Amino acid sequence: MNTSNDAAIVFDRVSLAYGGRPIISDLSLDVGRGEIVCIIGPSGCGKTTALRMAGGLVRPLDGTVRVLGEPLTEPRRDVAIVFQDYGKALLPWRTAAANVSLALEAAGTPRSERPERIRTLLAKVGLASHEDKYPTEMSGGMQQRIQIARCLAQDPAVLLMDEPFGALDAMTRQGLQDEMLSIVAETGATVFFVTHDLEEAVYLGDRVIGLLPNPGRIGIDLKVDLPRPRDQLETREMPEFLRLRRTLFDFIEKAEA
Amino acid sequence: MKRSWWKGLVVPAALIVAAEIAMRLSNTTSMSLAAPSDILAALLRALFDGSMLVATRDTLASAGAGLLLGGLLGLLLGMIFGLIPIVNRLMEVTVEAIRPIPSVAVLPIAMLVFGFGYSMEIAIVAFSCLWPVMILTRAAMAGIEPRLIEVARALRLSTTQRIAKIVLPAALPRIMVAVRLAAAIALVVAVTVEIAANPLGLGYGILVAQQGLQPDLMLAYLVWIGVVGWSLNATLAFAEKRLFGRAAQVEAAGA
Amino acid sequence: MKWSRLLSLLASFLVTALFVLAWKLVADYKLVSPVFLPGPDRAWTSLVRGFTTGDLGVKFLATVERMFWGWLIASLIGVALGAAIGTSPKLRAYLAPMLEFLRPLPASATIPVAIAVLGLSDGMVLAVIAFGALWPVLLATIHGFAAVEPRLYEVGRALRLSRATVIAKIALPSASPDILAGMRLGLTVALILSVVCEMIAGRDGLGNWILLAARSFRAPDLYAGVILLGLLGYFTAIAIGLLEARLLVWRSRAR
Numbered sequence A: 001m002n003t004s005n006d007a008a009i010v011f012d013r014v015s016l017a018y019g020g021r022p023i024i025s026d027l028s029l030d031v032g033r034g035e036i037v038c039i040i041g042p043s044g045c046g047k048t049t050a051l052r053m054a055g056g057l058v059r060p061l062d063g064t065v066r067v068l069g070e071p072l073t074e075p076r077r078d079v080a081i082v083f084q085d086y087g088k089a090l091l092p093w094r095t096a097a098a099n100v101s102l103a104l105e106a107a108g109t110p111r112s113e114r115p116e117r118i119r120t121l122l123a124k125v126g127l128a129s130h131e132d133k134y135p136t137e138m139s140g141g142m143q144q145r146i147q148i149a150r151c152l153a154q155d156p157a158v159l160l161m162d163e164p165f166g167a168l169d170a171m172t173r174q175g176l177q178d179e180m181l182s183i184v185a186e187t188g189a190t191v192f193f194v195t196h197d198l199e200e201a202v203y204l205g206d207r208v209i210g211l212l213p214n215p216g217r218i219g220i221d222l223k224v225d226l227p228r229p230r231d232q233l234e235t236r237e238m239p240e241f242l243r244l245r246r247t248l249f250d251f252i253e254k255a256e257a
Numbered sequence B: 001m002k003r004s005w006w007k008g009l010v011v012p013a014a015l016i017v018a019a020e021i022a023m024r025l026s027n028t029t030s031m032s033l034a035a036p037s038d039i040l041a042a043l044l045r046a047l048f049d050g051s052m053l054v055a056t057r058d059t060l061a062s063a064g065a066g067l068l069l070g071g072l073l074g075l076l077l078g079m080i081f082g083l084i085p086i087v088n089r090l091m092e093v094t095v096e097a098i099r100p101i102p103s104v105a106v107l108p109i110a111m112l113v114f115g116f117g118y119s120m121e122i123a124i125v126a127f128s129c130l131w132p133v134m135i136l137t138r139a140a141m142a143g144i145e146p147r148l149i150e151v152a153r154a155l156r157l158s159t160t161q162r163i164a165k166i167v168l169p170a171a172l173p174r175i176m177v178a179v180r181l182a183a184a185i186a187l188v189v190a191v192t193v194e195i196a197a198n199p200l201g202l203g204y205g206i207l208v209a210q211q212g213l214q215p216d217l218m219l220a221y222l223v224w225i226g227v228v229g230w231s232l233n234a235t236l237a238f239a240e241k242r243l244f245g246r247a248a249q250v251e252a253a254g255a
Numbered sequence C: 001m002k003w004s005r006l007l008s009l010l011a012s013f014l015v016t017a018l019f020v021l022a023w024k025l026v027a028d029y030k031l032v033s034p035v036f037l038p039g040p041d042r043a044w045t046s047l048v049r050g051f052t053t054g055d056l057g058v059k060f061l062a063t064v065e066r067m068f069w070g071w072l073i074a075s076l077i078g079v080a081l082g083a084a085i086g087t088s089p090k091l092r093a094y095l096a097p098m099l100e101f102l103r104p105l106p107a108s109a110t111i112p113v114a115i116a117v118l119g120l121s122d123g124m125v126l127a128v129i130a131f132g133a134l135w136p137v138l139l140a141t142i143h144g145f146a147a148v149e150p151r152l153y154e155v156g157r158a159l160r161l162s163r164a165t166v167i168a169k170i171a172l173p174s175a176s177p178d179i180l181a182g183m184r185l186g187l188t189v190a191l192i193l194s195v196v197c198e199m200i201a202g203r204d205g206l207g208n209w210i211l212l213a214a215r216s217f218r219a220p221d222l223y224a225g226v227i228l229l230g231l232l233g234y235f236t237a238i239a240i241g242l243l244e245a246r247l248l249v250w251r252s253r254a255r
Helices: A047-054 A096-107 A111-124 A140-152 A170-187 A198-204 A239-256 B007-026 B036-048 B051-083 B085-098 B103-114 B118-142 B146-154 B159-196 B201-211 B215-254 C003-028 C040-052 C056-086 C089-102 C107-118 C122-146 C150-158 C163-201 C206-215 C219-247
Strands: A007-018 A021-032 A036-040 A062-067 A079-082 A158-162 A190-194 A207-212 A217-223
Touching: A007 A047, A007 A190, A021 A047, A021 A062, A021 A190, A021 A217, A036 A047, A036 A198, A047 A062, A047 A158, A047 A190, A079 A140, A079 C150, A096 A111, A096 A140, A096 C163, A111 A140, A140 A170, A170 A198, A190 A198, A198 A239, A207 A239, A217 A239, B007 B036, B007 C089, B036 B051, B036 B215, B051 B085, B051 B118, B051 B159, B051 B201, B051 B215, B085 C003, B085 C219, B103 B118, B103 B159, B103 C163, B103 C206, B103 C219, B118 B159, B146 B159, B159 B201, B159 B215, B159 C107, B159 C163, B201 B215, B201 C107, B215 C089, B215 C107, C003 C040, C040 C056, C040 C219, C056 C089, C056 C122, C056 C163, C056 C206, C056 C219, C089 C122, C107 C122, C107 C163, C122 C163, C150 C163, C163 C206, C163 C219, C206 C219
Parallel strands: A036 A190, A036 A207, A079 A158, A158 A190
Antiparallel strands: A007 A021, A007 A062, A207 A217
């Protein structure tokens, strides 16, 4: 592991335990800049915990997590977290625009510049005409778009996404997958994407890492050699896609056994 | 939660000890305050000579009778308003005009009509309990699963059967919440009426102790009123849990 | 507003008018002794006379002022204290059991104690009102702050908001529905305690006025006072309802 210096996220022999029970043990992992890495694994493998460590919400017991070359001790504003439960992660008393504004307020963006940036961001996630709606007035997919817009408002170098589309229906999910890919292609952000959906992992990722449970550790690290931009129909029909899917499927089956 | 129950006792115990030390050190015979040990002594004395128990009985009897009267009336009105929407709409302004009258404002009227004694206190308690029970019962009626009403219609139950077998059981957990709320109100109102005017019960007891410059007895009454209020609330909460178990909590949360 | 709603309100007003008419008939035909029940016309005349030639307006304002200041003090202390306790699980573990024990204690029972300590002063009255109205605000605020979605705190951490910003932009708005509900309850308590204190301590105000009217059998004055108190209760409820509607738009717009 000597790529660490120009990697976006580095887990260096990281361990974590809750109340004596090991959650993650001796995890080492590099995510290169601009790379999209998808994390899969059976429940209890610590994939969400790993994401929270990369976000600075949880500190490892042993080892270090480095983001953009610096050891991480607390959250940073250029690392944005997209939570799965968008309903809980948005401020219900703020409109879509005001929710995005929270990130700009945190960064100290001058008040006069905010409306313009908010409009651009909301347009980017396809919510151009919904600025004044409250989250509770919107569908799940739209609420998750607000959260993504808020994260983009942080100008993130790293996007941490914790099963962001897990609670959405299939059509909405595919739409958001493609939107996310095009946004990421545009900004060049590094993505750390946790999911339990194997096809989603292969479809989105440059790399798919499978974790093994009890305690969490790396079980498989697959390079995804599929052409970009990806396409919901064509990509998913490619032999390489099917092969990767099969490999991951076997991995999960063995991991859960 | 279980492991740290003692934490709840730390602050009250510290306050009591501090009060005791402060009163002992100042060593003055205060007309307004008393040391916790003196309060406890006064409490035990008043309990054993029966005076406080008689007062408790009087207060609880008035509060209970008022609660029963107001509660039943509130239940009846709440059911009528909840089950027959047109009556509810026609009575809206009248109800909203009477409901905001503070309970103690009817005290002088009750005094004028009944004089002093149990009946005026019961009347005021009943007036105070009527509204919360009525409103929560009405809401409980509205909250009954419509499918249940359809079941009742499909089975061609008579109106009385429908109320006895479907409506009341379905609404019971929420009505129980209303009763618990009303019981707390009943005690508060009864004590208030006794302090303000009516010469009986715990409220009168505390007033007499204050006027007789017996701070230990006055504070003993205050402590005892707190104990009675807490026990009443705890008993009803326990009964609610036993009777309806988890269903009650779910319903209450949804209400 | 829809036409049907307007129509039903109109019908409801008519029903209320019928009740007032029935009241007048009962009074006119002396079905109930006029000592207890003067007609609505006499109560109204008394109300108008009280405002034009008497000092009813002054007494009304005295009660309003008392209620408002007591409530405001209670709200400020309640929200500040509630925020401190609600955001700290440690403080909650130590204080919550004691607060739960004190909650059912009738606030009016503290009046004799307050009189003993502070004398029959306006300060005493204000202290009692503030103390009584504090509980609903305090307990609701604690609950509101304790129930803030933990995920929102994580969002605050991820955005590196300062503690003050987290409280101002996340915790306080999130707890605001609970706080407002507590303040609404506190206002009712403040009104009741204002009236009771005026009755017991003889402070100038509506409570004292209706009590004196009852003692000297001036029934029309008494009813005028009760009507005024009802109006006061009604309009304070409306005022806080408007405040809620304004601050909590996001709740009513939920689909």
